Amino acid sequence: MSWRIQTSFAAYPLCLAIAMIGGCAAHAPSGPGMTTVVDGRTGPETRPAVAPQALLTLDQIPPRVRLNPPASQPATQPSLQALHLYAQAHIAELEGDRPAAIDFLRKAVAADPNSFSLHYELGKTYQANSSYSQQSIAELERAVAIEPDHLDLQTNLGRQYLAKNDTTTALIYLRLATQTEDYRNEDPRGVVTDFFLASALARQGYDQAALDVYQQLARKLRSQSMAMRMDEEASLLAGHADALTVEIAGLLQKLGRFDQAVASYQQAIAADPDNLNLRANYCRCLLAANQPGAAVKVAVDCVVKFGATQRSLELLREVCRGHENAAIDELTQLNRQRPADRPILFALADLLATVGRRGQADTLLADAFAKHPKEAEILIHRIEIRREARDLDGAARLLIESSNAHPQLTSQLEQQWGRLMRPSSVGRIKLATFQSIQVDPAARSAKFYWQSRGARIWRRESAARDALEEAVAQNPPFAPAYREMTGTIWSDTEVGAAEKIRACDQLAARAAAAGNAAIAAEVNGLCLFNQDQPAKAAEQFAIAIKAGGASPDLLFERAAALHKAGDNRGFESLMWGLLSDWPSFRDPYFELYAYYAQAGNASQAQRVLATWLTNDPADPMLQEIQAREDFRDGHPEAADAIFRRLIDERPDDSDLIESVGRFYAQNNREAIFAHLLEERLTNDPKNLAISLALAETYASQNQSPQASHVLDAAHKLAADDADVLYILSGLYSRIGQTQTSEQILSDVLKLDPTHAGACNDLGYSWADQGKNLRQAESLIRQAIKSEPHNASFLDSMGWVLYKLGRFDEARGFLDRAIGNKAAGAPEPDPVVLDHHGDLLYRLGDRQGAEADWHRATDQITAANAPRDDLRDLRLQLMEKQKQLKAGQPVSVAPVSAEGGGKQ
Numbered sequence: 001m002s003w004r005i006q007t008s009f010a011a012y013p014l015c016l017a018i019a020m021i022g023g024c025a026a027h028a029p030s031g032p033g034m035t036t037v038v039d040g041r042t043g044p045e046t047r048p049a050v051a052p053q054a055l056l057t058l059d060q061i062p063p064r065v066r067l068n069p070p071a072s073q074p075a076t077q078p079s080l081q082a083l084h085l086y087a088q089a090h091i092a093e094l095e096g097d098r099p100a101a102i103d104f105l106r107k108a109v110a111a112d113p114n115s116f117s118l119h120y121e122l123g124k125t126y127q128a129n130s131s132y133s134q135q136s137i138a139e140l141e142r143a144v145a146i147e148p149d150h151l152d153l154q155t156n157l158g159r160q161y162l163a164k165n166d167t168t169t170a171l172i173y174l175r176l177a178t179q180t181e182d183y184r185n186e187d188p189r190g191v192v193t194d195f196f197l198a199s200a201l202a203r204q205g206y207d208q209a210a211l212d213v214y215q216q217l218a219r220k221l222r223s224q225s226m227a228m229r230m231d232e233e234a235s236l237l238a239g240h241a242d243a244l245t246v247e248i249a250g251l252l253q254k255l256g257r258f259d260q261a262v263a264s265y266q267q268a269i270a271a272d273p274d275n276l277n278l279r280a281n282y283c284r285c286l287l288a289a290n291q292p293g294a295a296v297k298v299a300v301d302c303v304v305k306f307g308a309t310q311r312s313l314e315l316l317r318e319v320c321r322g323h324e325n326a327a328i329d330e331l332t333q334l335n336r337q338r339p340a341d342r343p344i345l346f347a348l349a350d351l352l353a354t355v356g357r358r359g360q361a362d363t364l365l366a367d368a369f370a371k372h373p374k375e376a377e378i379l380i381h382r383i384e385i386r387r388e389a390r391d392l393d394g395a396a397r398l399l400i401e402s403s404n405a406h407p408q409l410t411s412q413l414e415q416q417w418g419r420l421m422r423p424s425s426v427g428r429i430k431l432a433t434f435q436s437i438q439v440d441p442a443a444r445s446a447k448f449y450w451q452s453r454g455a456r457i458w459r460r461e462s463a464a465r466d467a468l469e470e471a472v473a474q475n476p477p478f479a480p481a482y483r484e485m486t487g488t489i490w491s492d493t494e495v496g497a498a499e500k501i502r503a504c505d506q507l508a509a510r511a512a513a514a515g516n517a518a519i520a521a522e523v524n525g526l527c528l529f530n531q532d533q534p535a536k537a538a539e540q541f542a543i544a545i546k547a548g549g550a551s552p553d554l555l556f557e558r559a560a561a562l563h564k565a566g567d568n569r570g571f572e573s574l575m576w577g578l579l580s581d582w583p584s585f586r587d588p589y590f591e592l593y594a595y596y597a598q599a600g601n602a603s604q605a606q607r608v609l610a611t612w613l614t615n616d617p618a619d620p621m622l623q624e625i626q627a628r629e630d631f632r633d634g635h636p637e638a639a640d641a642i643f644r645r646l647i648d649e650r651p652d653d654s655d656l657i658e659s660v661g662r663f664y665a666q667n668n669r670e671a672i673f674a675h676l677l678e679e680r681l682t683n684d685p686k687n688l689a690i691s692l693a694l695a696e697t698y699a700s701q702n703q704s705p706q707a708s709h710v711l712d713a714a715h716k717l718a719a720d721d722a723d724v725l726y727i728l729s730g731l732y733s734r735i736g737q738t739q740t741s742e743q744i745l746s747d748v749l750k751l752d753p754t755h756a757g758a759c760n761d762l763g764y765s766w767a768d769q770g771k772n773l774r775q776a777e778s779l780i781r782q783a784i785k786s787e788p789h790n791a792s793f794l795d796s797m798g799w800v801l802y803k804l805g806r807f808d809e810a811r812g813f814l815d816r817a818i819g820n821k822a823a824g825a826p827e828p829d830p831v832v833l834d835h836h837g838d839l840l841y842r843l844g845d846r847q848g849a850e851a852d853w854h855r856a857t858d859q860i861t862a863a864n865a866p867r868d869d870l871r872d873l874r875l876q877l878m879e880k881q882k883q884l885k886a887g888q889p890v891s892v893a894p895v896s897a898e899g900g901g902k903q
Contacts, residue, residue: 054207067179071146082112101125119143131163151182155193167203188234191220211251218244258289283319292323300330307618308346310649324355346381353385376412376584383416390426393437400439404446408551410480421454423688424652445474449481458723462786477516486523490530493819494789518549534564552582583615620646620656644676654689695731704735722751756786760793767800770896776800791817795832805895807842830856838892853877
């Protein structure tokens with residue numbers, strides 16, 4: 001639940017406070033002798049032992065408070081100087097110059113120290129939109145000492161002290177607010193006082209008093225007077241009166257009045273039926289009321305209503321602890337009645353696995369998959385049960401062999417493969433140990449394919465290419481491997497189109513020789529598509545389909561070719577067919593939605609989303625789209641709520657976290673993203689996926705100390721993981737900790753001496769500093785041996801040779817690093833262009849050097865948000881061009897004395 005209102009003078013923001021309650025931040029009460037939930041373990045189900053202070057009414061709470069009479073001050077007229085300064089302050093405030101307004105008001109207070117109004121205005125100006133300000137509190141307390149009978153003033157002081165976590169003092173001011181004349185006369189602003197007073201009482205453990213005030217507040221809000229509707233904050237509370245029911249229910253539960261608490265939760269759920277947190281608290285209340293059967297039923301209903309999401313399944317496990325058989329019986333009966341209802345199937349399998357009946361769970365899912373072999377989510381759930389049980393080898397084996405038997409599902413298993421390969425709370429499969437996983441010999445091609453995909457996740461391009469070549473060398477042919485190899489061929493920037501076409505022809509011939517005409521035709525179609533011949537590509541894809549190709553990827557490729565060829569009717573028809581026949585295949589939903597959205601066909605775009613929601617409601621990309629639409633429509637809080645929920649539900653999903661991070665970065669809201677990650681990391685401090693994303697976010701915001709703190713903790717967790725350590729080394733380098741980065745790269749090479757990225761990065765770091773150049777050369781040569789076409793590695797080799805003074809050798813590498821435009825090479829990095837320019841200058845080619853520097857400068861200037869290193873480089877490039885035009889010696893990079901060259 002999110003709120004879209006801003007208050008101008010809200011010490012403890014009312015919208016935030018209501019959202020906390022409405023979003024069920026109110027937790028299940030805990031205390032001696034009552035049901036609690038800690039780390040997933042439940043305590044005894046007995047009635048709570050109520051502390052004596054919990055039973056006190058508001059009037060019984062010590063100390064007694066009394067509103068003082070106004071301070072006795074001599075009656076004086078305000079000075080003209082104070083009035084003039086106050087007017088100047090008001091003008092400055094209107095112009096947005098808050099510091100000047102404060103300065104004028106301070107001078108006005110000095111001129112008229114007994115003025116209630118001046119102290120009050122200065123206090124408000126100090127505070128502005130902050131939750132609290134010590135300077136504001138001091139001025140407001142001076143004002144209240146002069147004239148205490150002010151509802152807003154007393155309430156605001158209470159709110160500020162609440163924001164300071166000084167609940168004792170906050171209670172004093174909020175209780176005094178209830179004694180003001182305006183409050184007694186039922187001023188509509190009094191409901192805000194009640195709200196914060198009840199919150200403060202609950203914090204202090206005065207449960208009965210808090211309950212009384214909340215119930216009084218609820219009665220007032222039901223009146224909906226005109227005056228209340230006209231007050232911004234009172235209207236906000238009135239519009240969300242149902243949210244108070246949650247807090248009332250929690251207090252009733254703490255006081256042991258379970259029947260009333262249950263009724264209150266039921267009322268709240270009726271008002272907000274889509275709130276899973278609310279239902280979770282209701283379940284805990286039922287458990288505390290010794291109604292486990294009812295609690296189990298509610299938890300099962302949550303799984304059915306919200307789908308078998310991580311949160312709903314966690315709730316089911318929590319509620320069913322000690323009552324598993326009852327839940328299994330309930331779910332088994334529902335599964336028989338509704339065999340097509342996947343959340344019920346998954347919940348039953350998950351619960352069976354939780355109680356140690358994994359074999360039964362696996363059989364249940366295997367039988368369902370045998371009946372519905374197109375439903376990849378059933379297979380994914382089988383794999384996930386193994387992963388959560390830390391049987392990573394078993395999970396990988398099942399995925400590999402299943403994709404071999406059902407290659408048409410391969411692309412739908414990509415995300416699950418990522419969950420196995422990336423860091424998570426249950427561990428991960430490392431590339432170094434992947435070979436030890438035993439699979440059916442018939443699945444060797446599929447195993448090499450997934451090995452290639454795993455290597456690509458960790459940017460091991462050489463290992464990925466080697467494994468892919470092994471995959472296409474196996475018989476029988478594995479279509480996903482051929483599809484991937486065709487894409488790899490066309491992404492090679494070192495060779496021209498003719499060579500790529502020859503390579504594809506050879507690949508297609510290999511498939512044909514192995515007796516698979518469908519794969520051969522698909523390779524031909526992909527080759528034609530990359531040559532910008534979509535109509536001919538579509539014909540080849542049709543031949544592949546006629547030859548028996550049944551993969552949704554093949555159908556999707558044909559749809560894309562038809563679209564590019566201008567056959568929109570054929571494209572749409574194929575895409576809608578994909579949505580119907582392959583409901584778990586994500587790509588058609590996204591592409592068809594984008595197609596209609598770009599065409600301005602909102603009704604069809606919404607139809608795609610509705611179909612997606614029906615077929616695969618738990619798909620995080622669907623929820624991402626909803627969040628982005630909420631943001632576009634001006635509801636950032638709603639978008640934040642969706643992203644927070646996604647991260648909570650999928651905290652190990654690096655792809656999701658990265659995608660969400662890009663959204664926040666693109667909209668200049670990285671601070672909010674960092675806060676979401678901080679919340680998650682507090683609850684899950686060993687989560688490396690969150691740690692890496694948070695460190696990356698801090699680094700992009702130039703918050704180096706915070707990034708360093710997160711990286712240090714992650715370093716301890718990943719001490720034996722070469723791939724994660726390599727990522728950490730890059731992040732340490734980004735925040736300027738070069739020495740730490742180099743040490744970690746050395747650690748990576750101790751674990752894996754052939755790690756190409758680590759060899760290159762350590763070698764380049766040394767070369768750039770002009771040290772250890774012989775060792776740097778050896779390391780970079782090892783990297784190039786692994787990945788001979790990697791532009792970054794080629795640049796590193798050229799740079800170390802430059803530093804050694806071996807300019808002719810360096811040119812060959814730097815020329816290759818810049819790439820062949822005719823082969824479709826991407827624009828080289830400005831750093832590479834700078835290196836190439838320095839080399840050309842050393843070789844006497846001043847014109848070529850100037851062209852490189854100018855090209856690099858243009859790239860940096862055109863970048864929306866250039867990297868920090870590029871900002872510094874831009875200044876250096878401008879200086880070089882200035883020196884060159886002036887006929888002065890250019891300050892190019894020096895040559896190291898280690899190479900024996902001249903500076």
